[in-house]
Amino acid sequence: MDRVTEALSPAGDQQIKKPVRALSILAGTLLALATAAAPARAADPALLVTVGEVTDTSAVLWARAPAPGRVAARYAPGAGEGSAAPRLVEAVAEPARDQTVKLRLESLRAGTRYRYTVTQGTAAVDGEFVSAPAPGSAAPVRLGWSGDLGSRGNCRHVTTGYPIFRALAQHRLDLFLFVGDTVYADQICSGPDRMPGSDFRAGTLEEFWAKHRYNRADPGVQVFSRQTAVYGIWDDHDVRNDFAGPSEPLMPVGRQAFLDYFPIVPPAEEPGRLYRRFRWGSVLEVFILDTRQYRSRNTDPDGPDKTMLGAEQKRWLREAVTASSATWKVVVTSVSLSIPTGRAARDSWTNANFFGFPEPGAGFAAERDAMLDAFRSAGVRNLVFLTADVHHAEILRHQPTETWAFHEFAAGPLAAFHGISRPVDQGLNPQTLFALGGIENFGVVELDAGFLTVRIIDVNGTLRFLHTIPATP
Numbered sequence: 084m085d086r087v088t089e090a091l092s093p094a095g096d097q098q099i100k101k102p103v104r105a106l107s108i109l110a111g112t113l114l115a116l117a118t119a120a121a122p123a124r125a126a127d128p129a130l131l132v133t134v135g136e137v138t139d140t141s142a143v144l145w146a147r148a149p150a151p152g153r154v155a156a157r158y159a160p161g162a163g164e165g166s167a168a169p170r171l172v173e174a175v176a177e178p179a180r181d182q183t184v185k186l187r188l189e190s191l192r193a194g195t196r197y198r199y200t201v202t203q204g205t206a207a208v209d210g211e212f213v214s215a216p217a218p219g220s221a222a223p224v225r226l227g228w229s230g231d232l233g234s235r236g237n238c239r240h241v242t243t244g245y246p247i248f249r250a251l252a253q254h255r256l257d258l259f260l261f262v263g264d265t266v267y268a269d270q271i272c273s274g275p276d277r278m279p280g281s282d283f284r285a286g287t288l289e290e291f292w293a294k295h296r297y298n299r300a301d302p303g304v305q306v307f308s309r310q311t312a313v314y315g316i317w318d319d320h321d322v323r324n325d326f327a328g329p330s331e332p333l334m335p336v337g338r339q340a341f342l343d344y345f346p347i348v349p350p351a352e353e354p355g356r357l358y359r360r361f362r363w364g365s366v367l368e369v370f371i372l373d374t375r376q377y378r379s380r381n382t383d384p385d386g387p388d389k390t391m392l393g394a395e396q397k398r399w400l401r402e403a404v405t406a407s408s409a410t411w412k413v414v415v416t417s418v419s420l421s422i423p424t425g426r427a428a429r430d431s432w433t434n435a436n437f438f439g440f441p442e443p444g445a446g447f448a449a450e451r452d453a454m455l456d457a458f459r460s461a462g463v464r465n466l467v468f469l470t471a472d473v474h475h476a477e478i479l480r481h482q483p484t485e486t487w488a489f490h491e492f493a494a495g496p497l498a499a500f501h502g503i504s505r506p507v508d509q510g511l512n513p514q515t516l517f518a519l520g521g522i523e524n525f526g527v528v529e530l531d532a533g534f535l536t537v538r539i540i541d542v543n544g545t546l547r548f549l550h551t552i553p554a555t556p
Contacts, residue, residue: 130206131299133308135315135346137258138361139193139215142312144186145346147296148176148203156186158199161211165192176203181292183343193217194364210309213257216364221410221532224363227251227311229525230262230318230417230471231496232298238272238281238498239301245498247523248303250544254527256311257363260371262471263318263417264499265345266294268337270320286333291340299344315345316357316371318417318472325430328376338376358396360403366530368409370400372416381428384444391418391432391447401454405461410554411530412466419470420451420491421479421508431472439506448510459487464555467528467535471495474502475520476539478550481511490552492537494526517548 131147148154154176159169174184191197194216201208216222232245239245251259268291273282280297283290298304319325322337338355349356357373377393392400404412418424418431423439423446425431434446441448458466466489474496482488496502503520507513523542528535532554539548 134212142188143346148182161198220364223531228260229494231264231499234499235270239278248307261315264320295344433508435508478516
């Protein structure tokens with residue numbers, strides 16, 4: 084049984100008015116017109132940075148330079164972390180990658196906060212991140228997650244930008260999981276109160292780059308990215324709504340832009356691979372799924388041949404999760420296991436209709452249930468799925484059999500249209516512990532060898548829900 088459940092506001096959908104913000108339409112219009120005098124898709128002059136793919140010995144530092152040419156990074160342990168000579172790594176920013184580079188930071192000390200400085204010419208940016216604990220360390224970990232950034236009508240505000248990142252920056256996270264829809268490449272966003280630069284649907288590599296650059300250049304996003312490691316995965320709006328990779332002509336260019344704009348380094352033998360896993364000491368192992376690149380069409384009838392993961396990723400997931408010795412196993416899936424989405428056909432795993440009742444032949448439930456059955460048969464304990472996509476927060480406990488249960492946590496949006504909770508898949512025997520709709524939000528999970536504590540926090544920084552789960556030995 085879960086140890087503590089405390090709702091800091093009543094469970095169920097929370098419809099909350101956003102704070103009234105002083106806004107002068109005239110001033111916003113003048114600012115938009117002045118900014119629009121330059122080409123809307125021109126390169127942002129700022130030097131942008133993000134760190135990701137952190138282990139106990141290495142990390143990947145991503146940068147987008149204001150001009151082609153050499154980019155340098157120096158990194159060393161921060162104050163109070165022991166002395167060490169700064170290390171230097173360099174790369175050349177080229178137009179063929181929209182002036183983005185990835186610098187591998189190596190020979191890190193485990194469990195150490197590092198500081199870095201990235202430079203190109205006179206441009207310089209400072210940042211920091213924490214390396215993972217040593218593999219045998221039971222050090223606690225604090226992670227955040229959410230998704231869905233910059234949909235139609237919800238792109239960067241002329242005065243406040245993406246305000247939720249200011250709330251996120253108040254939490255000293257070890258890492259942040261950006262769970263899909265990192266851009267809305269398929270939606271036009273414009274208006275007198277919005278920063279120009281997202282008023283088109285992406286169809287070329289250059290346009291996909293521009294969508295990513297637009298979101299990444301937001302000042303709040305950059306402040307947050309300079310203090311927290313970010314692990315990203317895509318979802319449908321990173322290319323086109325509800326897309327299935329093998330049948331989507333824009334998938335290759337959307338994937339390339341995503342890879343160019345996140346600190347991900349796929350294996351040389353699979354240069355387009357996005358699914359991966361990482362370990363955080365003995366407490367946590369994270370498995371990040373790609374639910375788009377290999378999927379069957381949503382409209383295909385469900386059955387043993389319908390797949391969201393593809394054969395190789397499915398085998399990898401089953402073997403990796405069942406073999407994991409971490410206390411907590413966290414699977415990141417950009418689409419929900421139990422919350423119905425999709426218009427013409429189910430786009431998430433569930434085959435439930437919008438009343439929560441299963442509809443045989445819909446969704447990807449056959450693959451989901453086979454995956455869950457493999458985990459149950461192997462005795463996988465302390466299993467949590469993190470998701471976004473549904474544009475509301477929800478904390479769920481599923482108990483598909485009498486003797487086995489797991490949790491599913493949804494959060495978001497970061498900045499997109501607001502969703503509300505809906506009936507969930509009754510085939511998983513779910514229990515909704517909390518739901519929050521009508522406001523931007525994110526989740527924070529703290530884990531140690533004994534407990535997991537999940538929080539839902541809204542765009543104003545208000546704690547809306549807290550729940551603690553004991554680890555099963």
